[in-house]
Amino acid sequence: MSPALRLGATGFALIAVCYGFARFAFGMFLPQIDGDLGLGPELGGVISGASFAAYCAAILASAALTERLGPRAVATVAALVAACGMAGIALAPSPALLAAAVIVAGSSTGLASPPMAAAVAAAVRAPHRDATNTTINAGTSAGVALSGPIALAMAGHWRMAFAAFAVVAGMVAVATVLALPASRGGGPARGLPALSAGIRRLIAASFLMGAASTALWSFGGDLGARHFGWGPTGTAMLWSAIGAGGLAGAGAGRLVTRFGLDRIHRAFLVLMATGILAVGSGGAPPAMALAGGALFGAAYVMLTGVYLIWGLRALPDRPATGLMIGFLTIAIGQTMGAPLFGVLLGAFGAGAAVPAFAVLALLAGLVPARGRALAAA
Incomplete structure (x- = not known):
């Protein structure tokens, strides 16, 4: 296996573990965790939001550390942090300790993405970087898709599932040490870049999309239980559908090259809103809700691939920081969106919360991805 292919495979696995297992699997298991520990929708939303907040802090640190230390060290730490956080979730005896473990696990995702962008910039030729980056980014979907069958195999035992996830994360940490380049990015970290017009538009669009996505990432299992009476099996099927659909995201680089950032951005925001409504409105039959989950996952x-490319083109000489801006803003939107959705769901029900968050996705499409920095798109 060539070094570039080994890098891509390892990066795909790292993103699958950190995003699919350590971050997003919590939403799938939330109904079971709620039943065991008595969280309630408001506290569940706060815990999800705190996990996203940890991501925000971690991705800022990761971009700076990657520029200073190089990608191998930071990516390895990401896998180890995911393992520790998920082990803590498996062992948590109370809501407070569960929240702490979810925060640790969620921070691993912030650590994971910037070093992978830097590693691709160092090891992959320029014409293939967009495709490689978006393929690695699609590891999220593989992790989410796999978490569903694992949950079914565990017969709904969420503690056993997170223990298994922690073991896999430890294995990925070893693979990361072997596959990623250790070279330093460019000396000392250079701080945050100037807010150009293109970056400001990226921030606005990714914030709205991130907030909208929490309707399913944080509450998809809860919504399935409310509308369809789904237990662990139904929720695992939804998560598998979301993950399977998301594998289409590996093609983001090629689609952007062919149709441009603006067209792909707007089209998939419409599909995201459609998926949120299909799963969360309660009016669709269960099979249609699963199809909506796949649509949401693909979108x-x-x-995220669109925002990755957008950031890298805005800051071509600082790949870790370029990726960080869009992904950080997605997480800030999720940090604010998860507790807000929980409050709306608790106070007004899904009939108000779900359409409101679908509208947030559509609003992101009003932000254009135009500008000289993105002329190539």
């Missing part, structure tokens, strides 16, 4: 991963 989410495709859009």
Whole structure:
């Protein structure tokens, strides 16, 4: 296996573990965790939001550390942090300790992405970087898709599932040490870049998309239980559908090259809103809700690929920081969106919360991805 292919495979696995297992699997298991520990929708939303907040802090640190230390060290730490956080979730005896473990696990995702962008910039030729980056980014979907069958195999035992996830994360840490380049990025970290017009538009669009996505990432299992009476099996099927659909996001780089950032951005925001409504409105039959989950997964991963490319083109000489801006803002939107959705759900029900968050996704499409920095798109 060539070094570039080994890098891509390892990066795909790292993103699958950190995003699919350590971050997003919590939403799938939330109904079971709620039943065991008595969280309630408001506290569940706060815990999800705190996990996203930890991501925000971690991705800022990761971009700076990657520029200072190089990608191998930071990516390895990401896998180890994911393992520790998920082990803590498996062992948590109370809501307070669960919240702490979820925060640790969620921070691993912030650590993971910037070093992978830097590693691709160092090891992959320029014409293939967009495709490689978006393929690695689609690891999120593989992790989410796998978490569903694992949950079914565990017969709904969420503690056993997170223990298994922690073991896999430890194995990925070893692979990361072997596959990623250790070279330093460019000396001392250079701080945050100037807010150009293109970066400001990226921040606005990714914030709205991130907030909208929490309707399913944080509450998809809860919504399935409310509308369809789904237990662990139904929720695992939804998560598998979301993950399977998201594998389409690996093609984001090629679609952007062919149709441009603006067209792909707007099209998949419409699909995201459609998926949120299909799963969360309660009016669709269960099979249609699963199809909506697949649609949401495809849209989410495709859009994160769009924001990844947008950031890298805005800051071509600082790949870790370029990726960080869009992904950080997605997480800030999720940090604010998860507790807000929980409050709306608790106070007014899904009939108000779900359409409101679908509208947030559509609003992101009003932000254009135009500018000289993005002329190539």
